[in-house]
Amino acid sequence: MEKKKLVIGVIGADVHAVGIQILYHAFSDAGFDVTNLGVMVSQEEYIAAAIETKADAIVISSLYGQGELDCRGMREKCDEAGLKGILLYVGGNIVIGKQDFNEVEKRFKAMGFDRAFGPGTAPETTIAALKEDLGVEA
Amino acid sequence: MRPVLLIDFGSTYTKVTAVDTESETLLGTAASFTTIQTDINDGLNNALAMLEEKTGKLDFAARYACSSAAGGLRMIASGLVPELTAEAAKQAALGAGAKIAKIYSYDLTEDDVEEIDALKPDIFLLVGGTDGGNTATILNNAKMVATCKTDFPVVIAGNRSAARQCQRYLEGRETFVCENVMPKFGQLNIEPAQSQIRELFLRRIIQAKGLSRASELISGIMMPTPSAMMRAMQLLAEGTGEEAGIGELLALDVGGATTDVYSIADGMPQDAQTVYKGLPEPYVKRTVEGDIGMRYSIHGIVEAAGGIDRISRLSGIEAEKAQAMVDHLSEHTDEVPSNEEWEKLDFALAAMACETAARRHSGSTEEAYTMAGKVFVQTGKDLRPVRQIIVTGGSLIHTKRTGEIASHALFDPAEPMSLRPMKAQVLVDRSYILAAMGLLAEYEPQVALHIMKKELIPDGYQE
Numbered sequence: 001m002e003k004k005k006l007v008i009g010v011i012g013a014d015v016h017a018v019g020i021q022i023l024y025h026a027f028s029d030a031g032f033d034v035t036n037l038g039v040m041v042s043q044e045e046y047i048a049a050a051i052e053t054k055a056d057a058i059v060i061s062s063l064y065g066q067g068e069l070d071c072r073g074m075r076e077k078c079d080e081a082g083l084k085g086i087l088l089y090v091g092g093n094i095v096i097g098k099q100d101f102n103e104v105e106k107r108f109k110a111m112g113f114d115r116a117f118g119p120g121t122a123p124e125t126t127i128a129a130l131k132e133d134l135g136v137e138a
Numbered sequence: 139m140r141p142v143l144l145i146d147f148g149s150t151y152t153k154v155t156a157v158d159t160e161s162e163t164l165l166g167t168a169a170s171f172t173t174i175q176t177d178i179n180d181g182l183n184n185a186l187a188m189l190e191e192k193t194g195k196l197d198f199a200a201r202y203a204c205s206s207a208a209g210g211l212r213m214i215a216s217g218l219v220p221e222l223t224a225e226a227a228k229q230a231a232l233g234a235g236a237k238i239a240k241i242y243s244y245d246l247t248e249d250d251v252e253e254i255d256a257l258k259p260d261i262f263l264l265v266g267g268t269d270g271g272n273t274a275t276i277l278n279n280a281k282m283v284a285t286c287k288t289d290f291p292v293v294i295a296g297n298r299s300a301a302r303q304c305q306r307y308l309e310g311r312e313t314f315v316c317e318n319v320m321p322k323f324g325q326l327n328i329e330p331a332q333s334q335i336r337e338l339f340l341r342r343i344i345q346a347k348g349l350s351r352a353s354e355l356i357s358g359i360m361m362p363t364p365s366a367m368m369r370a371m372q373l374l375a376e377g378t379g380e381e382a383g384i385g386e387l388l389a390l391d392v393g394g395a396t397t398d399v400y401s402i403a404d405g406m407p408q409d410a411q412t413v414y415k416g417l418p419e420p421y422v423k424r425t426v427e428g429d430i431g432m433r434y435s436i437h438g439i440v441e442a443a444g445g446i447d448r449i450s451r452l453s454g455i456e457a458e459k460a461q462a463m464v465d466h467l468s469e470h471t472d473e474v475p476s477n478e479e480w481e482k483l484d485f486a487l488a489a490m491a492c493e494t495a496a497r498r499h500s501g502s503t504e505e506a507y508t509m510a511g512k513v514f515v516q517t518g519k520d521l522r523p524v525r526q527i528i529v530t531g532g533s534l535i536h537t538k539r540t541g542e543i544a545s546h547a548l549f550d551p552a553e554p555m556s557l558r559p560m561k562a563q564v565l566v567d568r569s570y571i572l573a574a575m576g577l578l579a580e581y582e583p584q585v586a587l588h589i590m591k592k593e594l595i596p597d598g599y600q601e
Binding site for chain 1: 218221223266267270271272322413508510515
């Protein structure tokens, strides 16, 4: 079966370069075809890459607390660009301070994200979710 | 002595260059009007007669030619995302020495098809999608191109999953499938499409344009003129297996209608504080500024300079008068400076042409403040370490102030985001032989390299 395609990267003015490399290897090893956009990625870059590669999911990382601001309007832009229904994940230290993650998750889901992952999530958790959502047999 | 003749059939002039490949010297050059309407050999013979007046009768061992006559190699390309595969298509076409009539992105429309028919390209380059990626757009575009009424070959260099289907849609037309210009996201692979374009140029375009009549006399038209220029620059930078070149360089060819810029340089970020964004650019890069030229595109220079005031300041000519002179030149495109004042105007125009074209060709950087401190975001090539600028084109080689003009292509502290060379030696193509040397490089690279090193004159200009 053809590999499912992911576009990943660290959004905004965030330069955390190590984690995204780890995710790239973890997702690739798990059998995904991964396009890694690296750090300081804009919404438009995720979308352009997803269009050209016909990606099944966009996985956004954010570690510097500004994720909520950076992710605003992402779903609408995907719709506008013809990526209707593309799977959108976000994870990392996506908000500032110690907030109740259930609340945070609710806010990101309201913004159109399919899943949001809190600090300290293991790659395996995300991989399992991707497999489930994309209908990949484990 | 072993004389070799190198011919450049230009849109206006047919230029001939004679070299002796034994002594590795330039024997002479001459130019006469191109006669594409009647017989292309008339212009060539006129130029040859002028050449032999200077050199005496020459018994040529070989004759090679390049051409940009009859509109050059005109191409249209379509890609998917403007900054990605459409940009890759543009790089491929420019690098193949083509003139770009139009680049489309996303889905072609019926209006686009009409426009393509009106533009009558020599070759259409169809791309879009990474391998295994999007197929919808390239398939749609193949169907749309199939409805064009004009006949042109199509080079298909997009998502490989869609290539054969595109060919089926385009049945009845000459089609060629090449490797994808962007097989993986952000990976540029333009050489296979380029060599296909070149092969088509040699086999088909030359004949279609009535240039083949020249081929009885000469060993063949080998390439479009911009390709010859690019080849010369790459040879000069890299050298041959036996002899080193002069290293990374930036070359400016300021013409009457357009300005071509070439860089032979890596240009990737030099430190860990810099993040690269966008499609990586080719090591051998060519850009063409269609709105920057000393006569036909003179208004474009003024506009890019932000208005006549800058031209006025640089030339020392009062603004109103400078504007009147510019308007005059746009109407009288064959005029060359006749006195000091016209020379001053041309100096200012050429300086602005160099500055604008070099700025557009070079990459740029932006400062960004992050939690980890200051970082730089780079797009395009960082040419700051480049130490050689090569200049050619009438307005730059027929003036004493070449170095001063070319210095406008350098890094400007007032504009630190533009990644132009920090400082550079200016080398001038005084005898106007670079395209000819690119042709010669195909057969005798060592000789071409030696002649270039001899004939390119360092300009003594100091800041």
